[in-house]
Amino acid sequence: MTSALMKTDPAGLPALPSVLGDKRYSCQTGGKVRPGIKVLTKAAQKIEAARRLYDEGVEAGQSFDDIEARIRAAVPNLDRSPLTPRNVPYFTVRGSDFAMPEIARQIMSKYAEDRGDGILRLYRFPVVFASDSLLDVMPHKLEAYGSGSIKFWSDFSADGSERYCMTFAPVRKASSGRAIRVFGGRKRQLREANEGRCDPENCPEYQNRQCNVKGRIIFYIPGITRVAPLELPTNSLYGLDAVRETLRQIAAMRGGRFSGFLHGQEAFWLTKKLAEVPHIDEEGRAVRVEQWIIGLEVMIDPTRLLGAPQEQSLADGERAASILTGTAERIDDGPGPARVSEFASEVQTDAGPVVLDGHAATVAPEGDDGNREAGAPIEHDAPARNTPQAPVRTPQQAAPAKPASPAPAPRPPNGTATSATDGVTDVTRQAIAIGIDPEKFVEFANKRWGAGWSKNPNGLKRAGEELESYRGDPAALIERINAELTVFS
Template sequence: MANAIVTVHGGPVAVPTLLGQGPTRISTGGKIRAGIKVLTKKATCEPKAMAIYEQGVAAGQSFEQIERAISEALPSLKTPLVPRNVPWFTVRAQDFPNPDLARQILDSYGEDRGEGRRLYRFPVVFPSDHWPSVMPHELAAWGAHEKHYWSQYSADGRVRHCMCHAPVPTDDTGRRTIRLFGGRKSVERADNSGLCEPERCREYQLRQCNLTGRFLFFIPGIRSISAFELHTNSFYAMQAAIQKFETVAFLRGGRISGFLDRQRTPFFLTKTLREVAHIDEQGRAVRVPQWIIDLEAPVDVTTLMRESEDAETALVQARLASQVLQGATEAAESSELPDEAQATGFANEAQTFRDDPPMREGRPSLEQLMGRVRAYGIEPELYRTYADRRWGRGWKINPHGRGRAWDELERYRHDPQGYLDKIERELQLAGAGRAE
């Protein structure tokens, strides 16, 4: 997906420019973390490490800052902190260019469940309909200061390559590096034929290369032109999120960006305690409880489906209004045609609607449906009277109603006269019933 063209909601498709040859990227302005870091057992035995850790936490420092301070004070502690899985998200001032944003997030959405004010659940809005853009992820092997190797799919999405930084080229003398435009280049890793195969990868088997991903989002009510990010290494969290994205996109005509419905319902990020399976060092399947990031879409599914229909209905109503405004002119122009020209026009129209398939899987427009009626030799007003009685007066602006009408027309495709007889007979019976 490295070369995918991304459309951010409400904006144009990204096009290549001098500084924009790659895909559109969403800038970020702060991190919300999935958990916390605590001192290792060895580090807890060092009073100085304990003091630095407690002071850093109280000051709202990031865990990277705290870990760096401990390592500088106690060089013997190479990894003084380890991650700990907790039911809340960590929001620290030092993780934001504008530290006040951390306070705003906690004030707006934090809860006190007995352990102080924490962020357990908060609303998010995604800025793009392209889910890999709002949840980018990869297999990556990191060194102390930079990424050594990472996965990247081919343009057709079929082959996963292992990438690395290209060596910095030198001039003809071999003593001076060539100045690069746009930073270091990426190339396929040579020693594994450029393929990313975790089961055969030395770094992956040594746990040096791991799955890493992040969610990119805005938070309603928190004013920031840059998105926020939440990192995760959980395969289960990302796989479940992809399923939610795809389900919502299917119901919303491909959209996951913005609010989910007219009630301005957002997605929510929270955590759920689940039994997670993994393979231990002895090859045994072990299940352990873990707090997993969970993406929620608390919306009435039928509402999303109705909104899709409402959009179609609005288009039909707009066309009907246009017909009302233009009807007198069109009728006058039609009446001036000689009989032969009108007959030719109806014949051409009949052929068009015989060959034209229904729009959107059996939900034709009203114009298309009435064209089929005229092609059958049925007077439109006669058909409307019949259809109003059969499906109710709202059938013409309801996609399902038009679909039912179209299906009935299809059943009589090879017997238009039989269908006209059916319409006249039912209207005669209806008239007799009223007379009685």
């Protein structure tokens, strides 16, 4: 008998043989947020038809590619592109850049700002990444285009030590002289020049500005109801490098991860910063020019990220050990709304702890501090005959309830059902004390930390610390909970 490890692709799916091939996972996006704008060149500004078509296109929300195509069709004698990029401090969102144009309106409605000029513009917006691979969320390469299609592009060797210049192989012809049917797309090969190496300083296309860096930043925007992610195309080496360094820094704090929410928050914000960047002029002199560079801001206290991976590993390890050694009780996957209501019904009053069961309330006698031993059954008034009752959960070892109060049972070890029940009860009390809906908080905790948080001391401690940190500002926690449960529900 043989066994083998299952290989997976970058998307986490089994890497099974397929006639589609094994090319690198490429995320398909549903729209583009542009990093700037394009304006008419000086030559195009002198042509009345070009000015009219440009103004009409901008007013109608057309993409700059469509505007350029219309101008070229109307003014065919233009030698160069009629549009040129302009560096601005805001991003551009146009309906024609999205498969669903209403997505553009959603983005502008939620995140556009008026900074005193009476015009709503997109200066910054939150993003969430779906992968921890830099090449998945920020693919980039050198590319040269000719006759409307890609002609050359850069790629790396399998070990990453060499950068190569790739091109399409010519299509082989059959004996009849006709091109053969190509299976699986056009074949690729190394460029013949320069032994296939990518060397921009000795590359005629790069020196003539025909080959440039082209990259994309792929992300989701919280609150935008779209399954496919969005992208921000950019040719800026400085912008791509700045984003990469920020992601690397966060990954170092989170055990290699930067995807998803950071502590339940949309911590990453794409923005622009005015910075001086070095530039080599035509005479070879180093000069500095001011440009608006794409940047990634992190809106979270970075010190809160440093202990999270280790803490989660300890909690998971403790739970796994209890299962393997047979000391773990059978515990539900997590407290549901009905169980939370049961926890929340046990509250404190000035007279002592009050236990509610829907029929009567009993106050603990004077001298009882309410800290009964875990495992002791809760006494309730006898329900009316034939009245349906919610089941009362007790440990498997607990004896059946009797009319007289039995002696307290010894406290079971950490990780059992009873200690977990008491811990969640304490958490829900703490939530109620600062005005947080306990059912929503438990649902939020299940989604943020996984259902296991309620089954081990570390998870319960973490939930309590989270509530305590928002004691002075419970409204902020309510906002976070609502965002987590509604934006990515």
